[in-house]
Amino acid sequence: MKSIEIHELTKQYGSTRAVDGLSFTVRPGRVTGFLGPNGAGKSTTMRLVLGLDRVTSGTATIGGRRYTSFTHPLREVGALLDPQAAHGSRTARDHLLALAVGNRLPRDRVDRVLEETGIASAARKRIKTFSLGMRQRLGIAAALLGDPAVLMLDEPANGLDPEGIIWIRELMRRLASEGRTVLVSSHLMAETAATADHLVILGRGRLLADLPMNDFIDAHSRARVRIRTTEPERLRTLLGREGRLLLDAGDTGWTVDGIRAEEVGALAAREGIPLLGLADERASLEQAYLDLTAADTPFASTAPSVRQEA
Amino acid sequence: MSATTALPVRPVLHAEWIKIRSVRASFGSLLSIPLVTVAISLLVGATVGQDEADSLGPDRLSGAFYALNFGQIAAIAFGTTTLAAEFHNGALRTSLTAVPDRTRFFLSKIGVLGFAALLLGQAATFVSFLGGQALMGSQAIGLGDEGALRATVGGGIYLALMALLAAGLTALLRSGVAVLSLLIPFILIVSFIIGDMAGGAAQYLPDRAGQLVLQQDPQGSLGPWAGLAVTALWAVAALAAGWAALRRRDA
Numbered sequence: 049m050k051s052i053e054i055h056e057l058t059k060q061y062g063s064t065r066a067v068d069g070l071s072f073t074v075r076p077g078r079v080t081g082f083l084g085p086n087g088a089g090k091s092t093t094m095r096l097v098l099g100l101d102r103v104t105s106g107t108a109t110i111g112g113r114r115y116t117s118f119t120h121p122l123r124e125v126g127a128l129l130d131p132q133a134a135h136g137s138r139t140a141r142d143h144l145l146a147l148a149v150g151n152r153l154p155r156d157r158v159d160r161v162l163e164e165t166g167i168a169s170a171a172r173k174r175i176k177t178f179s180l181g182m183r184q185r186l187g188i189a190a191a192l193l194g195d196p197a198v199l200m201l202d203e204p205a206n207g208l209d210p211e212g213i214i215w216i217r218e219l220m221r222r223l224a225s226e227g228r229t230v231l232v233s234s235h236l237m238a239e240t241a242a243t244a245d246h247l248v249i250l251g252r253g254r255l256l257a258d259l260p261m262n263d264f265i266d267a268h269s270r271a272r273v274r275i276r277t278t279e280p281e282r283l284r285t286l287l288g289r290e291g292r293l294l295l296d297a298g299d300t301g302w303t304v305d306g307i308r309a310e311e312v313g314a315l316a317a318r319e320g321i322p323l324l325g326l327a328d329e330r331a332s333l334e335q336a337y338l339d340l341t342a343a344d345t346p347f348a349s350t351a352p353s354v355r356q357e358a
Numbered sequence: 359m360s361a362t363t364a365l366p367v368r369p370v371l372h373a374e375w376i377k378i379r380s381v382r383a384s385f386g387s388l389l390s391i392p393l394v395t396v397a398i399s400l401l402v403g404a405t406v407g408q409d410e411a412d413s414l415g416p417d418r419l420s421g422a423f424y425a426l427n428f429g430q431i432a433a434i435a436f437g438t439t440t441l442a443a444e445f446h447n448g449a450l451r452t453s454l455t456a457v458p459d460r461t462r463f464f465l466s467k468i469g470v471l472g473f474a475a476l477l478l479g480q481a482a483t484f485v486s487f488l489g490g491q492a493l494m495g496s497q498a499i500g501l502g503d504e505g506a507l508r509a510t511v512g513g514g515i516y517l518a519l520m521a522l523l524a525a526g527l528t529a530l531l532r533s534g535v536a537v538l539s540l541l542i543p544f545i546l547i548v549s550f551i552i553g554d555m556a557g558g559a560a561q562y563l564p565d566r567a568g569q570l571v572l573q574q575d576p577q578g579s580l581g582p583w584a585g586l587a588v589t590a591l592w593a594v595a596a597l598a599a600g601w602a603a604l605r606r607r608d609a
Contacts, residue, residue, distance in 0.1 A: 098454075101609070116459060121456065129455075133447060135449045143380075146456075150456050150457055
């Protein structure tokens with residue numbers, strides 16, 4: 049199975065560096081979430097991998113080869129970049145048929161992916177009559193057409209209904225479990241948390257993080273323990289001796305910052321304070337992500353607002 | 359990238375044909391090349407007829423191809439809309455994802471476009487000539503008359519060249535609207551006015567030069583085939599510029 053290899057990749061548009069010395073590898077068999085604020089360079093990186101934009105320096109390859117060197121690229125890589133990137137007056141079927149024929153794919157692949165993405169009933173309708181969600185499904189159908197080992201999907205959940213979001217989540221999990229390489233960009237943290245195993249995070253064209261999802265969340269979770277007890281006053285005194293503050297969290301009990309559950313448990317057991325509930329609080333992906341990108345201040349101070357996604 | 363890898367291959371040519379026939383504006387203007395040319399030829403033949411044959415000018419051969427003035431608009435529309443379809447909503451990105459070699463992509467598209475325009479262009483001139491002349495009675499000229507076969511074949515080639523010229527310009531300017539609003543007024547007005555005023559140099563304009571092939575006995579320094587060759591050079595120049603722009607730019 050093939051990886052996507054990004055090495056020292058740089059793309060300059062005029063005076064703007066959209067991608068700046070980026071290096072990472074997207075490996076097969078797992079879903080890699082591709083995160084970053086608008087203008088961080090996610091879409092640009094994907095376009096550079098596909099040879100749509102010319103690299104300024106560095107390389108972007110798939111299994112060691114440039115995308116432009118493939119004779120039948122749709123059999124190697126499936127990409128969803130922009131769901132609007134199809135001519136509106138073609139029917140969905142003709143759109144896919146032209147792609148299939150040009151890559152020597154059998155015609156029944158067209159019907160297969162139309163079925164798989166749930167738009168078979170609209171196959172003979174013009175694309176301009178499609179809703180955003182249907183266009184998104186058509187774009188995913190095009191990505192799946194060549195049964196590729198590598199998939200790159202830019203915001204695939206965009207415009208999908210709740211049923212569609214569950215469908216795309218399960219599709220990505222399945223593709224990864226089949227040993228394929230799956231790179232998915234998203235602004236939806238809950239979605240990414242539910243699908244990705246690994247994260248690549250960009251900020252202003254540079255790599256901010258490249259690590260497993262769990263490591264990322266652990267690294268950005270501040271130590272905080274959530275406690276339920278029948279004797280808060282005794283616990284408060286006990287924690288006070290450790291220099292910790294017991295904070296009232298309302299109905300859900302109490303919280304203590306800067307300490308881990310095993311330490312609180314040991315202390316309470318020694319003093320014989322009954323605990324009804326005790327758990328480390330873990331940051332959500334969203335919190336961890338905002339924490340990381342907010343800390344990205346050297347760039348934020350040089351430009352006041354975030355550039356729009358190109 | 360070696361030269362041979364960039365040549366069109368059958369699957370890509372087939373894909374480009376599917377793309378042409380599946381967009382109404384492209385396919386419609388392709389069919390319009392013979393439809394418009396034949397319809398106007400028949401109309402002119404039927405209304406001008408034998409009695410007023412002289413009203414089409416002293417050159418009865420170029421009079422027989424009067425309808426090409428309208429057919430060429432269809433040819434330009436075909437070349438323009440076919441390329442403009444790629445610049446619509448960023449459809450080019452999808453196309454280049456499927457065929458990332460831009461030279462192969464461009465040559466395939468131009469090849470299919472040129473072949474289709476040539477085929478229907480020849481149909482347009484042959485049916486127009488034979489049909490139009492059938493209504494001219496005793497004033498009719500036939501394919502056997504001097505220059506008639508040359509004008510009929512050359513007229514079909516001329517239509518294909520105008521489609522290719524428009525296609526090249528559209529690839530260069532990335533806008534069908536820009537090309538149509540440039541070429542159509544140029545052919546309808548500018549070339550007409552300059553052509554009458556400027557004398558010698560005006561015969562090298564793309565439409566003027568190519569239409570020499572329709573004349574019984576062209577005046578000026580260019581012969582009928584040399585005129586058509588000048589139009590071919592214009593088309594090749596536009597295509598080369600379009601190809602260079604497509605290769606250089608980010609999609």
